[in-house]
Amino acid sequence: MLPDEGDLRKVARAVVLDPQDRILLMHGYEPDDPERTWWFTPGGGVEGVETRDETVRRELKEETGIVDVELGPVLWTRICSFPFDGRRWDQDEWYFLVRTEQTETAMDGLTELERRSVEGLRWWTSAELSATRETVYPTRLAGLLKTLLDEGPPAAPVVLAPEIV
Numbered sequence: 001m002l003p004d005e006g007d008l009r010k011v012a013r014a015v016v017l018d019p020q021d022r023i024l025l026m027h028g029y030e031p032d033d034p035e036r037t038w039w040f041t042p043g044g045g046v047e048g049v050e051t052r053d054e055t056v057r058r059e060l061k062e063e064t065g066i067v068d069v070e071l072g073p074v075l076w077t078r079i080c081s082f083p084f085d086g087r088r089w090d091q092d093e094w095y096f097l098v099r100t101e102q103t104e105t106a107m108d109g110l111t112e113l114e115r116r117s118v119e120g121l122r123w124w125t126s127a128e129l130s131a132t133r134e135t136v137y138p139t140r141l142a143g144l145l146k147t148l149l150d151e152g153p154p155a156a157p158v159v160l161a162p163e164i165v
Contacts, residue, residue, distance in 0.1 A: 008079065012055035013043030015075055016066065016098045019023040021149055022123040023066060024105070025136070031085050031116040038135040039122075041095065056096045062109030064121060072097030073153050078138060078160035085113060097153055138163060 025039040032121040044059045076095040130142040
């Protein structure tokens with residue numbers, strides 16, 4: 001069941017691409033079950049009166065150390081709901097295109113929860129992402145990335161199917 005729109009956490013996520021069109025993903029896990037892992041895009045919740053543009057820049061700096069970016073359009077939006085760290089997270093996510101030449105990363109600004117649940121970062125080629133059998137969120141990311149690289153950003157954000165885990 002989808003959560004009510006007013007109850008959704010507003011989230012900004014980054015589809016970070018380097019000059020070779022590799023995408024940067026974070027490797028996370030359930031704090032109480034480190035064997036349950038997945039890959040996901042950097043990003044997080046809007047704080048206070050931040051805009052989503054400001055949120056994605058702040059989150060990139062905190063989670064990846066990347067500050068030299070060209071922020072592009074919103075590519076995709078989705079509603080998702082999932083259990084994590086003993087609670088349910090209901091989110092309205094916007095995925096921004098982010099271009100950078102900065103490929104060195106640092107996770108110096110992680111929150112306490114992120115320190116307990118993020119294992120690292122990795123740059124992926126489109127082919128590597130398409131071939132992986134590991135869990136990646138959003139679940140259609142490999143195909144979405146291929147379309148983005150083949151066709152460029154959409155004219156308007158694409159609304160992805162909700163993901164309720």
